[in-house]
Amino acid sequence: MKNEVVRVVTPLPLTEEQKEIIKKHLSRLSPQEDFTLQEEVDPSILGGVIIAWGETLIDCSVKTQLQKIKERMLKEMLKEAS
Template sequence: MKLDKYTVGKRYGKALFDLAMEEQQLEDIYQQLLSLREVYEELPDLGNILSDTRLEPYEKREIMDKLVSHYQGTMKNFLEVVFNYSRMDDLLLMIDEYEYRYGEHQGLISGVATTAIPLSEEQKAQLEEKIAQFLGYKKATLSNKVDPSIIGGVVVEANHQVIDGSIGKQLEKITRLIKK
């Protein structure tokens, strides 16, 4: 039975986190994964290329050698395992899982705050503080996404939870109550 991408991402990300914890390299591996994510953002097809069966193994190996030359130790070994199992196209999901576990371990949470207009730095900092307290974390880091359709207020998505404080949602509730 072939595993779906999300299950693979969770398993590999958890395995790397557990290994990094055992070797006391949580922060180092985390920083390396962030740099790897940047590579994948700059070259969005890299994972597909390294997992593509149409390419000759030596062609993929040349690309992989250039990629792993920037890493060493645990990170390099991890990338080799992922490559050997043709899972390089799932690497971003693995990074997401590691980042989630890292954040949990550090008492950090990251998410997205959707607002009708951009938040100022002060508003963003206040919201991050409130969300961290509300969800029981030491610190929250939120990126701001603008969506005028929510009319006003904020919708926060973090830790697989949605906190909808938008005016659009409140108007929707009022409309349903009036129709009853």
């Protein structure tokens, strides 16, 4: 089984339960790989998680979700105005 080091960014330090959840989801994508989590705490992402390994990036941060909502709100407002 190949070992893959995964960079995991969260706003709070990861609990064991959270680590298991992350590994569970990652194994769905690459069942043959074993994942080692390299933790990084960044309160600015507010919530959720950012996972990066190799060329893959999964941005599930609340900050990015908020950014998307913000962009959608602005687009909708602009559409309504025109």
